[in-house]
Amino acid sequence: xxxxxxxxxxxSIPVLILVSLMTFGLIWLVPGDPxxxxxxxxxxxxxxxxxxxxxxxxxxxxxxxxxxxxxxxxGDLGESILLNRSVAAAILERLPITLSLAAIALVLAxxxxxxxxxxxxxxxxxxxxxxxxxVALLGLSxxxxxxxxxxxxxxxxxxxxxxxxxxxxxxxxxxxxAMSMALPAFTLTITQxxxxxxxxxxxxxxxxxxxxxxxxxxxxxGHGFVVMRHALPNAMMPILTVTGxxxxxxxxxxxVVEQVFALPGxxxxxxxxxxxxxxxxxxxxxxxxxVIYLLVNLIVDMxxxxxxxxxxxx
Amino acid sequence: MKTRILQIALAGxxxxxxxxxAGLPAAVQAQDGGDVVIAQLQAPPSLDPxxxxxxxxxxxxxxxxxxxxxxxxxxxxxxxxxxxxxxxEDGLTYVFTLREGVNFHDGSQMHxxxxxxxxxRYREIGASSTLLxxxxxxxETGEYEVTVTLSExxxxxxxxxxxxxxxxxxxxxxxxxxxxNEIEFIGTGPFRFVEFQPxxxxxxxxxxxxxxxxxxxxxxxxxxxxxxxxxxxxxxFITESGSRxxxxxxxEIHLLETVDGPSAQRLAEDDQYxxxxxxxxxxxxxxxxxxxxxxDDVEFRRAVAAALDMEEIMAISxxxxxxxxxxxxxTNSAFYSDAALDLxxxxxxxxxxxxxxxxSYDGETLTFIVDNGRANVDTATIVQQRLAAIGVNVExxxxxxxxxxxxxxxxxxxxxxxxxxxxxxFEGPASVIAPWVDGxxxxxxxxxxxxxxxxxxxxxxxxxxxxxxxxFQAYMYENAVAIKAGNxxxxxxxxTALENFVPFRIPRMWGVRLNQ
Numbered sequence: 001x002x003x004x005x006x007x008x009x010x011x012s013i014p015v016l017i018l019v020s021l022m023t024f025g026l027i028w029l030v031p032g033d034p035x036x037x038x039x040x041x042x043x044x045x046x047x048x049x050x051x052x053x054x055x056x057x058x059x060x061x062x063x064x065x066x067x068x069x070x071x072x073x074x075g076d077l078g079e080s081i082l083l084n085r086s087v088a089a090a091i092l093e094r095l096p097i098t099l100s101l102a103a104i105a106l107v108l109a110x111x112x113x114x115x116x117x118x119x120x121x122x123x124x125x126x127x128x129x130x131x132x133x134x135v136a137l138l139g140l141s142x143x144x145x146x147x148x149x150x151x152x153x154x155x156x157x158x159x160x161x162x163x164x165x166x167x168x169x170x171x172x173x174x175x176x177x178a179m180s181m182a183l184p185a186f187t188l189t190i191t192q193x194x195x196x197x198x199x200x201x202x203x204x205x206x207x208x209x210x211x212x213x214x215x216x217x218x219x220x221x222g223h224g225f226v227v228m229r230h231a232l233p234n235a236m237m238p239i240l241t242v243t244g245x246x247x248x249x250x251x252x253x254x255x256v257v258e259q260v261f262a263l264p265g266x267x268x269x270x271x272x273x274x275x276x277x278x279x280x281x282x283x284x285x286x287x288x289x290x291v292i293y294l295l296v297n298l299i300v301d302m303x304x305x306x307x308x309x310x311x312x313x314x
Numbered sequence: 315m316k317t318r319i320l321q322i323a324l325a326g327x328x329x330x331x332x333x334x335x336a337g338l339p340a341a342v343q344a345q346d347g348g349d350v351v352i353a354q355l356q357a358p359p360s361l362d363p364x365x366x367x368x369x370x371x372x373x374x375x376x377x378x379x380x381x382x383x384x385x386x387x388x389x390x391x392x393x394x395x396x397x398x399x400x401x402x403e404d405g406l407t408y409v410f411t412l413r414e415g416v417n418f419h420d421g422s423q424m425h426x427x428x429x430x431x432x433x434x435r436y437r438e439i440g441a442s443s444t445l446l447x448x449x450x451x452x453x454e455t456g457e458y459e460v461t462v463t464l465s466e467x468x469x470x471x472x473x474x475x476x477x478x479x480x481x482x483x484x485x486x487x488x489x490x491x492x493x494x495n496e497i498e499f500i501g502t503g504p505f506r507f508v509e510f511q512p513x514x515x516x517x518x519x520x521x522x523x524x525x526x527x528x529x530x531x532x533x534x535x536x537x538x539x540x541x542x543x544x545x546x547x548x549x550x551f552i553t554e555s556g557s558r559x560x561x562x563x564x565x566e567i568h569l570l571e572t573v574d575g576p577s578a579q580r581l582a583e584d585d586q587y588x589x590x591x592x593x594x595x596x597x598x599x600x601x602x603x604x605x606x607x608x609x610d611d612v613e614f615r616r617a618v619a620a621a622l623d624m625e626e627i628m629a630i631s632x633x634x635x636x637x638x639x640x641x642x643x644x645t646n647s648a649f650y651s652d653a654a655l656d657l658x659x660x661x662x663x664x665x666x667x668x669x670x671x672x673x674s675y676d677g678e679t680l681t682f683i684v685d686n687g688r689a690n691v692d693t694a695t696i697v698q699q700r701l702a703a704i705g706v707n708v709e710x711x712x713x714x715x716x717x718x719x720x721x722x723x724x725x726x727x728x729x730x731x732x733x734x735x736x737x738x739x740f741e742g743p744a745s746v747i748a749p750w751v752d753g754x755x756x757x758x759x760x761x762x763x764x765x766x767x768x769x770x771x772x773x774x775x776x777x778x779x780x781x782x783x784x785x786f787q788a789y790m791y792e793n794a795v796a797i798k799a800g801n802x803x804x805x806x807x808x809x810t811a812l813e814n815f816v817p818f819r820i821p822r823m824w825g826v827r828l829n830q
Contacts, residue, residue, distance in 0.1 A: 030717065031713075031716070031717045031720040031721060032714070032715075032716025032717045032719065032720045033716065033720070034359070034716075036715060036716040036719040036720060037359045037368065037715075037716065038359050038360065038365060038366040038367070038368060038441060039366070039367050039368075039441055045723055045754065046444075047441060047442065047443065047444065048723060050439070050443070051365065051441065051494075082359050082360070082512065083512045084360075084495050084496075094513075145554075149554075149556045149557070149560075152556070152557065152560045153556075153560065156560055156564045157560050157563045157564055160564060163564065163566060164557060164560040164561045164563075164564045164566060165552065165557050165560070165561060165566075166514075166550065166561075166566065167514070259553055259554055260554050260556075260557055261557065262514070262550065262551070262552045262553075262554070262557055264511055264513050264514035268513050269513055272357070272512075272513050275714055275715075275716070276359065276716065277716050
């Protein structure tokens, strides 16, 4: 197992280098730099040039790139041009918000997605199956930002049950934190439940047709017990795969939700950095997201071996 | 009682500081204290007042920092941290007497060395350092006296010193010794810095040791008597318009810095809110690239100007909050001119076609760069459609602001560019002419505009300056240097809990009370 983990970690390095090179390439292609954020349209070319020099933006991009790789190898992601703090600090301050949002949404989506998908499979062809799949399809189709705004209007404005946005740290007030995360997490959950429910249903239908399931039923075991104990574990592999994909997708989905609910997470940080061309933050942020994505996939691969004893991690 | 929509003439309005919010029963008076929450679209790129001219930064910085001179309610420069100034007969020497006993947020007091250091820092790294380009020296000539010597007469020097664009804020000398974005946020303003989360909020609290300017008895623009009745103000950065409005409706937010027209109309019908029409706030301007053909051709530019229907442009781009006016200043400016306004808003396709026939346009497709702000995209789209009617082919190139502004600052890749001109008409005639000097905005030097600018900034007589500005405006129209579509404004909305709020160039939080 550990040699597998080590090999996967080592093989991640070229991926991360590629991600950073592609990011630099994109930054090089897109015009503009932070000077345009500081100054208005009436700024003279001299004022722009002066500010670029003050901010260290007058170096050629390849020089900036080499400096960045030198720093990264010593564990330093550089300084944000706009935030006036280290990129690592800026990301770490915001990471708990994004990760907690994604984690809550993932756990809820997995629990309810598997539950609904299993119910749909067990009631295959019936009204329960049709209803659940319709709801799942709706969840898949609804845009995050629209759903978020609707939830704000209903639960914050009309009912006044929850805040419309903003963030309260868990260390400050657990109740406030829970309330500030409720609507954003729910928004993300709804749109992901559909994926897991559909995959669960499809996978369960395959398994429920197997001889060993029929045998278990014939032995007189309760059908619920058969589904939970025999069918679901055997259906988990594809569900696990799609969960891994969703986990990565949640980081992207969190960006939209963070904007709608004004949550100061990593997604909002990166979006703001892109719009203001804060290159160190773009580089550091995307690298961090790539690391998380690779780690999630590593965990998914390891869980295959846990769930299915036939799988050997070579 | 139905909420009244208050018409505010921004640049010349008369504001009585004791004005009570409509609808509040006299028996329920506001308690002093409270945290006012303001929602604005963007985060400030910096809280270093010298290095940024972004509106989002001004909104915050002008609460923490003050300047020697500041703009009053009518946009005229008046003393703020200065007690006054003596100007030599030759117009080259300004001796500023400072107010004594002015406290900085760190407990120290302001002296001449702080002013000297701040002005010199601005000359070095200021975002609008050209404002002080006429200065040859700044000296401390007393504990509370600073002498500024100019290399040439500049009639607009006090205007420049009081410019709120990237304010020439006075900070402690030891802070002024630091580079851009390296300072601690210490000023003399009525609010002091508490916390800044760059993608979330900035919080300021009342500075209890603020030195009130007793030369005034009431709030007056960015100067005046800045008494603070609230405990703190929090600026939250919420990009999503629906989220901002929702925050107001849930009571989490007290003031929206800007809101879209339909939301403003809806909120105006609710007694809980007050809607302010902040009009005029800026110009909608369409620039030509004079370094490219055919926009380097006067006849072509005149054709474009003649074709456009400004009412159509402004009504679609800024519905319910615009004015059709061709003056290159706001109407309440002392220098407002009606010169050549017969060439404004011609909206005649036949006249346009005649100019076009005399021009060098040969059917090629022209590029209109525009940022993805809704009003600017709408303006560009309407111009594109209108020009298509006279046979001019225009392709829109929409991108975000950093991309567009980078292209727009070069002579290649564009023929048209539209955006707002906000702070310039507020500041006055020199600020309106300045963007066209040395060809900065149109990518080709225009000696006539340069001459007019030099004349205006060295002419001390106000009537003569007015004539020069009229000459500039006539030149702009006769040569179609650029096109002014009209004036537009902002809708701002507050809850009735916020009392005595009067809109200005920034959402001022001195003089207001929060009914808790």
